[in-house]
Every structure is written in C-alpha cells, then in structure tokens.
Amino acid sequence: MGDANNLGNKTSNSAYRKLQRQILEKAIQALDDVPLRGSYSDFNDLAGFKSRLKGGEMKVLKFIEELDAYLKSGRTREEIYNMSFSLLPHIRFASKI
Numbered sequence: 001m002g003d004a005n006n007l008g009n010k011t012s013n014s015a016y017r018k019l020q021r022q023i024l025e026k027a028i029q030a031l032d033d034v035p036l037r038g039s040y041s042d043f044n045d046l047a048g049f050k051s052r053l054k055g056g057e058m059k060v061l062k063f064i065e066e067l068d069a070y071l072k073s074g075r076t077r078e079e080i081y082n083m084s085f086s087l088l089p090h091i092r093f094a095s096k097i
Contacts, residue, residue, distance in 0.1 A: 023084050030082075046087075053087060060085055 030039065048056070064083065071081070 020084075020086075023082065026082060027084060045091075050089075056087060060087075 064085075067083075
C-alpha cells in the first residue's frame with residue numbers, strides 16, 4: 001500500500017512528478033466522463049504546522065490501508081478507483097497564527 005507516494009521512494013523527482021501529473025490528468029478526464037453520483041470528491045484547506053506534516057502523512061497512509069481493506073471486503077470487485085491525496089502548501093503566513 002502506498003507504493004506511489006514520495007515517502008522513501010527512490011524514484012527521481014522528475015519521474016515522480018511525471019507520475020503525479022498523469023494521475024491528475026486521469027482525474028481531470030474522470031471529471032468529464034464519470035457522472036457525479038459515480039464518484040466522490042472533496043477539497044479542503046488545512047492550516048497547520050510544517051513540523052506536524054510527517055505525522056499527518058502517517059495518518060493518511062493508515063487511512064488508505066483501512067479504506068483499501070474496507071472496499072475489498074465482501075463480494076467480487078466491480079471497479080478500480082483512483083484516490084490521490086496531496087498536502088501541498090499554497091499559502092504561507094508572514095507570521096504564525
């Protein structure tokens with residue numbers, strides 16, 4: 001689980017960024033092709049401290065593992081879903097809040 005993340009991944013920066021772009025391009029294509037009722041999307045802005053990012057990454061990985069196990073349980077699988085999660089800074093505060 002989590003093989004495509006950048007935590008300890010030995011893939012070069014350029015190769016990893018190319019993979020991330022491909023994933024985002026597929027997501028954009030799905031926005032055009034998949035009815036809203038056939039997918040789930042959520043967008044959030046989270047204010048926090050850079051020093052807590054590593055702990056946040058571990059929580060995300062744990063959640064992905066739990067979600068994967070939940071979705072796989074039961075009958076035969078019907079579809080494969082893509083989930084992309086990024087924590088990217090887009091606002092920097094001049095002073096700490």
